[in-house]
Amino acid sequence: MSPPHPPVEARVGYALKRAQAALRAAMDDALRPLGLTVAQYACLQLIGERPGVSGSELARGMFVSRQSLNVVLRGLQERELVHRPSTAPQARSLPAELTPAGRRLARRADALVADIEAQMIAVLSARQRSQLLAGLTACTEALSNDAAWKP
């Protein structure tokens, strides 16, 4: 018999999912007091890092659809944390910016998240951390469809 039968516990894919779930849960708990969801935090963070991004770019950076990102953005705009012009300046894309309040909240939220990440990798040595990062990056690239190696 062919042996695709290691238990899920021993599979990298399951370990990935489990770690991601644990991280998400921890972030959720930490951000709740600020009134932020993980998606909202990620949105603020990305905008803060790259002011003027379009909604589509944000969606790709957060691995969700444009439509669902738009809902998140709308909420942040209503809370005056993010500003977006109502009309497109140069093309069809609406550049998003943090308001001063958004910048402040993003800083506070990021401090909390940074703590969680630090706790998560606390038991790893510096070398192990960079290898973990490298391994995850390699996995991502291996699955990104640059497939199609040509003859």
Next chain:
Amino acid sequence: MSPPHPPVEARVGYALKRAQAALRAAMDDALRPLGLTVAQYACLQLIGERPGVSGSELARGMFVSRQSLNVVLRGLQERELVHRPSTAPQARSLPAELTPAGRRLARRADALVADIEAQMIAVLSARQRSQLLAGLTACTEALSNDAAWKP
């Protein structure tokens, strides 16, 4: 200024999310021809590995709520891939089992997923693979609330 400001690209948490998203997308593509979603595949796999599991146990193993797992289970039962007694044998929990058809489909699906995982970690050495697995496990445990160190 305090420096919680490495860009997301360099953060383990983001790398985790990204790798998980890539894996999920690849699995989705691979399983679509079989008429299975990732959640359905995971469900079949877990039941196959531990026949007689309760719905709540499955939900925990899949990192979703009991309610949302129930929706998945219902679909699998209607397709005669999973069987569950309508009344609880010993306690309140309803043990889930694979039907013969479910077992066959689970095998086929698992072969596809195993291929994807193999592709994902293809560029890593055996040592790097086990270190990646160990690193992910360590991260998970570090976030699992055994917190509460006592005085």
Next chain:
DNA sequence: CAGTCCATGTCAAAATATTGACATGAGTCC
């Protein structure tokens, strides 16, 4: 035994996300 606690399964409602479709502006190729 009564009382308490905990896990399970389920219902209903709400939040969240995706798919599909469409209009618009920009770039490209002829």
Next chain:
DNA sequence: GGACTCATGTCAATATTTTGACATGGACTG
């Protein structure tokens, strides 16, 4: 310029997931 393609933003409909609440059966404790 005209036709094409492509990316963006948005609307509507659908699917998926979570939250909150409740009843039930078992275990544990007094």
